[in-house]
Amino acid sequence: MNSHTENDPCCGGQSRRSFLKRSTATAAILAAPPVLVRAAEKKLDEQGAEYFEKLPLKIEVNGKPFSLSVEPRVTLLDLLREQLHLTGTKKGCDYGQCGACTVHVDGQRVLSCLSLAGMQDGKKITTIEGLASGDDLHPLQEAFIRHDGFQCGYCTPGQIMSAVACIKEGHAGSDAEIREYMSGNICRCGAYPNIVDAIREVAQKGGVK
Amino acid sequence: MDNFFDLNIPFAEIDRVDGKAKVTGKADYVAEHDLPNLTYGVLVGSTIANGTVTAIDTKSAERAPGVLAVITHLNAPKVPGYEEGENPAKGRTGGGGLKIFNDNRIRFNGQPIALVVADTFERATYAASLIKAQYNKEAPHTSLADAIKNDKPIEGDNYKEAVRGEKDAWKTAPVKVEGTYIMPIQVHNPMELHATIARWDGDDKVTVWEKTQGVVSTQQSIANAFKLEQKNVQVYAPYVGGGFGSALRTWPHAIAAVMAAKKLGRPVKLVLTRPQMFMLVGYRPEAIQHISIGATPDGKIVGMRHDAYAVTSNYENFNEGLVAQTKQLYACANLATKYNIYPMNLSTPTWMRGPGEATGSFPLECALDELSYALNLDPIELRKRNYAETDPENGKPYSSKFLREAYDLGAEKFGWKGRKPQPRSMEEDGWLVGYGMSSGMFGAFRGEGRVRLKFSGDGMLTIQSAVSDSGPGTATAMTRIASDAMGLPVNKVNFELGNSAFPPGPTQGGSSTTSTLGTTVSMACDSLKKKLVELLKTQESEIALADVQFAQGEMRLKNGKSISYTDALKAANLPSIELTESSGRNPEMQKYSAYSYSVHFVRVKVHPLTGVVRIDKVVSAGDAGRIISEKTAASQMKGGAVGGIGGALMEEGVIDHRYGRWVNNNFADYHVPVHADVPDVEVVFVNKPDPVLNPNGSKGMGEIALIGFAAAVANAVYHATGKRIRELPITPDKVLL
Ligand code: FES
C-alpha cells in the first residue's frame, strides 16, 4: 500500500526529489548542472526534474519501430498499455506474480510489469496483437478457441504468449512438463485443463511458427 | 408455460462467440478505454484498522509533477446521495455501504483516505506515496475466534434459531458425529483488477466504464449516489475479466472516480492495485461452524444441528446461506440451525462463488463422510439413504431433481468402485492415496429480463440486453438458444451486451443468467417467428404458426413450399423486423422447489513424510438441467473445481489481529491454484431438462461447480491418512501434526 504514516520506516517521508534538492545544495553542487541547481533554489525542482528525467527509447513492437521518450520508472507493461494503446497485454498484479503481462522480448517470454521500458532500447517486442498474421490466427490461438482455454479471457494473452515460448523452449513434452512451465500464468477462471489440452495439441503437431 | 422446443434434443456444441476477440487481445476490458484528456487516479489506504484520521498532509503530493487533485475527507465534493439516511448500512445510496471520503472515521485497514489524480499513472502513483496521515488509533477487532468468546453476535430475524421437528433429536440417536470446522477468509481475486473510468458529459450526465456483473445495478447505484436520472448514467462493461461475485456491487472506489471526474472536469481512470483487491471489493467471510448429526445404525439421519459464526463489517450486515444446505440436502425431520455474524474492523464481505452454501457445505459434507465411516457404509450409499424426495422444509415437490443420477454417473466415470473402504489402505509410489466425494446444491432461479431483437434484410439476427459476462459465456449461450430457435447458423446471430442503453438485463449472479435471459431470448424468437409468419399471410392464406417449420433460415410450409426469412422481408418491403420482449418469473414455480446439484469426486495423493497433498484426479457431475452450451458449461464446472482446489488446499486470507492488517494481500503470499496444482478435470452432466423453471429446461451451474468441493478434498485426505482435518486450507503442517 502506498500510504505512509509519520513513522513509516520505508521512506521516512522523504521524497526522492527533496533528496535531490538537498544534495544539490551541498556536496553534489559541483556535479549538478547549474540549471538544475537554480531550479532547485527557486523550488522549481519538480518541473526541472521532469525535463531531465526522460529517456530516449527506440524499440520495435510487433514489427513496427517506435522512437519514444519515457520516464525511467515507466514499465514496459504501462508503456504498451497506456502509451502505445496495445492493451492486449494485461495487468493482473503489477508485481510479477501472475503472468498476465507476458510478452516476448527478443523471442524470450518476459513479464512486462517487471521490465522497465527504458531498458528495452534496441529490443524487439512481440505482444498478443502481433501473434496472428492478419486474419490467420496462430495455431495456439486457434487451439485455445477450439479447446475453450479461457472463460473471462483476461489471462489469455499472457497464457498464449507463455505457451508459444513454452513449446519453443522444448518444455511441452508431457502434460506434467507443460503444467510446470506454465505455472507462472494464473487463470482464476480455472481454464487450466483446457489450456493444457490446447498446448499439448499444438506441441504434438509441432505447430509453432 | 409452454415449452417452445423439444427439450430432449441436445444443443450442438459451439465455440465461444467472443473467443477470437479474447485470443487476439482485441477484447477491451474496462481499463482499456482511451479517452481524450484522460487522468489517472490512485487510492491511498489507511494503515490502521480502527480509529480516526487526525491530520493528513497532502502538500508534497499536490506539488509533485503532473498532480491535478488530491481528494480527502477534508475537501471531497459532497456526494448528494450520501446525505440520505444516517446509516450507510441501509444501502440506500450507491457506494457499496461505505461512504467514501465522507468523514475521518477509519473502519478497516486499507480504507481509502485519499485519491490522487495526475496526468500519468506513474505520477499519480508516486504522488500517492507522499501522502502522510496521522491517526488516533483504537484497538482493532478482526479475530472471529475472539469475537465469539467475548462479544454478542448481531441480533435480528436472520439470526434467530430455526427449528424443524425436535430440536435435540440428534443427541439421543444411536450413532453420532460432531465437529467444529474453520474456513478462513477467501478472496475472489479475478484476474482483471477492478477498474472504473468516469467521464461527465455536462452537469447531469455521466458515462462510466465499470467492471461490473450488473450493468443496470451499477447504473442505478451511481444515479442514486449522484442524484441523477437513471437514463443519464451510461454504463459500459463490454468485457469483464472475471468476478466470482466481487463485481456484484458498485464499490466505493467507483464512486470516488465519478466524484473526482466531476471535480476535475476531466475523465478519471481508477484501477485498484492487487493488494487493494483484497481490501476494497469484498471477500468470502471467515466462518467457524459447529455441526452435529445423529443417525440410526442403518444410516437414517435422525437429527442435525448446525451453528455458524461468520464475520461482517462494522457498517453493514452481510448475510448468506451458511446453513441453507443443511436444511435442504437430506431428508431429516429434526433439525436446528443458527446463523450468527459479528461486526469487525473489516470491509464488508460479499458473495463469492457458491456464496454461503460453499462455506456451509464444508462441515455438512465432512460430517456425512465421518458418519459413513462410523456406520461402515459407503458415503454415496449413506447419502442415498437420506435422499430428499421432496423439499424437507416445506414438502414441495422439486421442479426436477436428478441428484441420484449425478451420484451414479460421477461414480462410474471416476471409478469409485476402486476405493478400498478402510482409511489409509491405499498407496502408490510411496504416496498415500485417498478417494473422497461430496455433494452440493444451489437454488435454481429465474428473474426478469428484457431484450431488443432485430432481424435485418441481410439475414443477421441481433439481440441486445444490458447484461454483462464475467466469463461463463452468456453471449455464447444466448447465441446458441437463438440460433437453435430460429434455425439460423451461429454466425448469423449476434448477441450484444455490456451497455446500459440496451434493455435492462439481469445481474450476472446466483447462477441465474441463462435461466432468466434464455427465457427472454426464447420468447423474443417466438415473437419473431409470429411476425415472419404474418408476412406470409399476404401471399398464402390461413397459415398457422404450428404448421411452419423454421430451419436453415427459411420457413417450410405444409404444402411443400419454402421461403427464406430474408425473402419474406423483401416481399413485404421491410428492411428489418424489430421487437422488444420481456420475461419474468414463472408463477407455476410457486408449487415447486428448484435446485441444481453437483457431486464432486476427488482422488488425492498425500506424501506421508512431508504432508504434501496433491489432487490427482477430479470428476464433477452436475444436474444443471438441460445443457445449453456444452463446451462453456464444462469449462464452468472445471473452473469451479479449480476454485475448489484453491479453497481446499491453499487459499487463506491472513490478518494480523494485533494491528488488523492484511499480511498476505498479494499473489505471492495468498496462493491460488496454478497449472501445476490442477490435474485433468472431468465433467459429466445428467443433461435432463427441468420441465418447469424455464422454456429451455436449464438450471444454474456457476455455484454448484464449487459448492461442496472442499469437503470432497478433506474427505479424500481422511481416506488417505485416517486424519480428519476440519480447518481449511489443508496445508502440510495440518496433515503432519
Ligand atoms: S501483471 Fe505482470 S505478472 Fe502480474
Ligand code: FES
Ligand atoms: S480466463 Fe479468466 S482468468 Fe483465465
